[in-house]
Amino acid sequence: SQQGEEDPQALSIQEGENATMNCSYKTSINNLQWYRQNSGRGLVHLILIRSNEREKHSGRLRVTLDTSKKSSSLLITASRAADTASYFCAPAYGNNRLAFGKGNQVVVIP
Amino acid sequence: AAGVIQSPRHLIKEKRETATLKCYPIPRHDTVYWYQQGPGQDPQFLISFYEKMQSDKGSIPDRFSAQQFSDYHSELNMSSLELGDSALYFCASSKNRVTGELFFGEGSRLTVL
Numbered sequence: 001s002q003q004g005e006e007d008p009q010a011l012s013i014q015e016g017e018n019a020t021m022n023c024s025y026k027t028s029i030n031n032l033q034w035y036r037q038n039s040g041r042g043l044v045h046l047i048l049i050r051s052n053e054r055e056k057h058s059g060r061l062r063v064t065l066d067t068s069k070k071s072s073s074l075l076i077t078a079s080r081a082a083d084t085a086s087y088f089c090a091p092a093y094g095n096n097r098l099a100f101g102k103g104n105q106v107v108v109i110p
Numbered sequence: 111a112a113g114v115i116q117s118p119r120h121l122i123k124e125k126r127e128t129a130t131l132k133c134y135p136i137p138r139h140d141t142v143y144w145y146q147q148g149p150g151q152d153p154q155f156l157i158s159f160y161e162k163m164q165s166d167k168g169s170i171p172d173r174f175s176a177q178q179f180s181d182y183h184s185e186l187n188m189s190s191l192e193l194g195d196s197a198l199y200f201c202a203s204s205k206n207r208v209t210g211e212l213f214f215g216e217g218s219r220l221t222v223l
Contacts, residue, residue, distance in 0.1 A: 033211060042114075042200060042214040043153065088152065095166035096141070096207055100152040 012107045019076045021104045023089030024069075031092045032065055032072050036085045037103070043088065046074075081110045112136055114215035116201050122221045123191050131186040131218045135203030141165065142184040143212060144176060145200040153200060159184060160207045191222045 013019050025032070031050045035043040049056045049065045049072065056063045062075040076083055086105050090098035115134040123129050135142050141160045145153040155168035159178035170176070173191075178184045188195060198219050202212040 035214075040198070040217075040219070042216040043202075043212075045211040045213065048211050095158065096204065096210060096212075097155050097158070097166055097168065098143075098153075098212065099155070100145075102152045 009102065010105045010107075012109065013079055015079060015081055015108055015110050017079055019079050019083070019106055019108075021074045021087055021089070021106075023072045023074070023091075023101060025072075025089075025091040025099070026070065027093070028067075029091040029093060030096070032063075033090045033092060033098060034061075034063060034072075034074050035088045035090060035100075037088065038085050046087075076106075079106075079108045081108050084108045114201055114203050114213055116199075116215035116218050118218060119216065120219050120221075122223065124223055125191055125193065127191050127222075128187070128189045129191060129220060130188070131199050131201075131220075133184045133186070133201030133203075133215060135182055135184070135201070136205075136213055139203035139205045139213070140182065141204045141207040142178055142182070143202040143204070144170075144184070144186050145202065145214075147198045147200060147217075148194075149197070151197075156186070158207075165207065188220075191220075193222050196220055196222045 033048045034046040037043045047058045060077045065072045086103040088103045090100045143158040144156040147153040156170040158166045162178045176186045198217040200217045202214040204210045
């Protein structure tokens with residue numbers, strides 16, 4: 001499957017804790033992107049990591065990419081209630097086609 | 111900053127009817143993408159356009175068609191609607207069709223009764 005497959009599917013944490021989500025994919029990619037989505041809303045781009053990069057940071061977000069294992073992880077540090085959302089990993093293939101996985105539902109409890 | 115604009119935001123249709131969704135990309139973005147997200151599902155790629163030409167095609171039913179116009183806005187036409195077409199339809203645009211982030215609109219929610 002070209003789709004990203006996230007693990008775990010649902011995560012409930014206390015505010016201030018870190019949240020880690022993993023994603024795996026099956027074939028070679030151009031880059032891998034992470035998006036968040038609040039219920040019924042549009043997808044918001046969080047971070048893009050290119051296939052020749054291993055780690056990238058953006059604010060409280062840290063993304064890693066291991067092309068040998070075809071996997072990526074998203075770490076949200078010092079979580080806030082406003083981080084409650086679904087998080088999608090999207091491997092990008094030719095023509096920048098994103099193959100979204102089923103997403104992680106993250107609930108941050110104040 | 112300008113975002114991707116989609117209309118209508120909500121649409122209710124009967125089975126076998128036709129629906130048209132519109133998308134206005136961010137200015138100077140030359141690539142438009144359409145995704146479909148069923149209830150509780152992940153977004154599925156339908157089709158994309160670059161400089162008004164179809165650049166990629168995904169799992170778009172034959173009953174659906176789309177195009178990008180000279181002003182870069184795009185329309186998704188859906189005919190002979192089925193109950194299973196009920197979903198959120200997202201349009202996204204990017205300024206780098208080879209590798210770049212996508213900017214999504216808020217989506218059009220289609221309900222087929």
